[in-house]
Amino acid sequence: MYSAITLAIGQLGDPAFRSVLLKALALTVVIFFLLGVGATTVFSSYVPNFQWEWVNTVLSALTGLGFVVGGFFLFPLVISALIGLFLDDISDAVEEKHYPNDEKAHDVPIMSSIWDAVKFLAVIIICNIIVLPLYFIPVINLFVYYILNGYLISREYFQMVAIRHHDVDDVTRLRKSKSTELFILGVIIAFCLTIPIVNLITPIVATAAMVHLYKKRVGSKSVSLVP
Secondary structure, X not given: OHHHHHHHHXXXXXXXXXXXXXXXHHHHHHHHHHHHHHHHHHHHHHXXXXXXXXXXXXXXXXXXXXXXXXXXXXXXXXXXXXXXXXXXXXXXXXXXXXXXXXXXXOOOOHHHHHHHHHHHHHHHHHHHHHOHHHHHOOOHHHHHHHHHHHHHHHHHHHHHHHOOOOOHHHHHHHHHOOHHHHHHHHHHHHHHOOOOOHHHHHHHHHHHHHHHHHHHHHOOOOOOOOO
């Protein structure tokens, strides 16, 4: 696992990686802008004004706080999901550099990639909204965040990488092989996603690392993979 992370970090200078980061970051900013506009519109349209001004002020402050807290946890997860739209670019770059002699991946239709990214994003948002009250509880919030999102990230990233080479049944079998290793990597990724600046490159490193772990599972003979 550590060799996979090291190899992924070592390839950060790849032009394909930089291109994916810029595109995913731009889309993430647009999404959060639209969410902010939508939340403001809903609040002003459906939350009644009370005759006590202090009540209105408190409600407004709590709404803003909820958006900030939710945004803090969801921003890195959203950009992580959006990178799934460009996963082929990252995976191809990794495979061309480290596994040039392996069988090439089949093309994944763009609509399938978009649908997978949307599903992943929806699952992440829904699951995190469900546990949102727990995020206000110190210590517990960290455990919930890392365990929940570590599992979701490890599962989805491996799925998106492996499905380029196998059908769903084979992907599931490969994922369940040494699943603890994938979960630990997922937790590491979730942790890095909470570190400002670092969380911007984390999804790319995670995708590249997953390619290496996938290759390890299928028994690639590349010298890039250190046990």
